[in-house]
Amino acid sequence: MSTAALAVSGLTVRYEGADRRALDEVGFEVAPGEVLGILGPTGAGKSTLLQCLSGVIPRHDDSPGMRGDISVFGRPLPDFAGLSEITESVGLVMQDPEVQLVNTVVREELVWGMENRGIPVPEIERRLRRAAELFDIGALLDRFTHALSGGEKQRVVVASVFCLSPRIMLLDEPTSELDPAGTEGVMEAIRVLAQEGVTVLVVEHKIEELAVYADRLLAMRQGRVEAVGTPREVLMGSAAPDRPQVLDIALRLREEGLWDAEPPLSVPAAVTAWDALTNAPHSDRNPA
Amino acid sequence: MSNADAVIEMDNVEHTYGGGTKALAGVDLTVGRGEFVAVIGRNGSGKTTLAKHFNGLLRPTNQDGAVRVRRADGRSVDTRGTRLHHLAATVGYVFQNPDRQIFHDTCREELEYGPRNLGADPTTLADTVSQTLELVGLEGREEANPIHLSRGERQRLAIASALAMGCDVVVVDEPTTGQDRAESRKILDSLAHHHAQGRTVVIISHDMALVAEYATRVVAMRRGHVLADGTPAEVFSQREVLRETNIRPPQAAVLAAEIGLPGVLTVDHAVDAMRDVLQHTATPVSHDDKVH
Incomplete structure (x- = not known):
């Protein structure tokens, strides 16, 4: 196997004064170009995990007790020369977009990080165009950042991290304030980036989108990894905090002995299975 | 023209923000007592602007636009001529981010604040607080500091502070943003308890699974207009509306x-x-x- 984009082992974090570990012996690997969906109820440790992977903990936090190993493309995180070098490889989009919007105008927000890196102007312009297209923010470029809606802020923040062209993107609920169309847009952008080799870890509660867009899922609870595997493996297991409705329906009918087909993860898959079960195709599908 | 069961009536309401953005472009809408209304639509369709008119946080910017709210004493008042605190006991508004409205060190003080300002009898305050906390699933948490509550719990505390004031109508902007399924249900169940007492709930939501389950009426917005208005089943079966609003049932x-x-x-x-x-x-x- 080629070098993992991210390798984590024995990662344990305890915040000062907390009664339990925020992360408890967390270990997993992510391959380059993979989309890993991270799910779990509130308090599972999802955001703490992303902050560790981005180097924010322990370097900039009030250094909670942390131990364990994190490697980025085979290189241990402590070997990096500070956060600025880590951010060349790893980009973090935090849960609250307002925390990382620092400029008054959207275009400046996107350009700022690239200028700080000394990226040549033509390349800045190229990435700006690409970001505007990928995240559908072309119409927002000259708007004031404070006047954006929550969903618009989220797309701008994801785009600004994209502009720095990290090999790994860590996204903490990047679509929480987006409507369904906006959510799908961001998920599609994630898919495109992954096809280009970017590794994406995305924390999401929107299980129906994750089921379709993630290559693998990692289910967490109370600081521990409860399950890791393909969306089907994880969502059919007991560790899933929630399931896509179509999967829920199929599993309930299967309990009753009425669904003798592979449980679906999406509506089209459910329709195909239904047609086979009822011998009454509703689409122009060829019977097997 | 005034409907006896109406708690909120909007006539031809337009709202244009300072920068020239026309967020509402002529809305007529009546909300009846005992309804559980979900306002849906894309980001930027005018949902929040609409909801902020319900309690006078915003007022129509056109001359002939009007919003009337029926208060507990049965009087219907125009929000334009009424001070905000005279509507606060009737319509409670919970912001998308609960941290914008929580400012006390204990849940008890947080819930006492509103009723106290409205001149509530101090001897009944303790009961009001404990009953309201129970309604939102935070029973026994009187002395907890809100900063130690989870985001979802703070959302429920913010809802409780509207309920503690005895508001007939509770308006909640995106109550479940960023919440997991279990917490989303607790939040909606809190509102369902309020609704079950014959009171009125208005939510803004993108979560169609919850809308389908809890709401009795769906108002779909598009570009400052009401595009569709009906039961969840009626609205979700209009393909044209779904396409125009980008809503997925x-x-x-x-x-x-x-x-x-x-x-x-x-x-x-x-x-x-x-x-x-x-x-x-x-x-x-x-x-x-x-x-x-």
């Missing part, structure tokens, strides 16, 4: 419609309707490795 409803079982909104409905069909399908299915 819950998966259960989409699946059921695709396989010719219209009118289904929830997982429970879908399972029932699909079971009926499968039981009448020729070959009985045997299945051993059930999922537990």
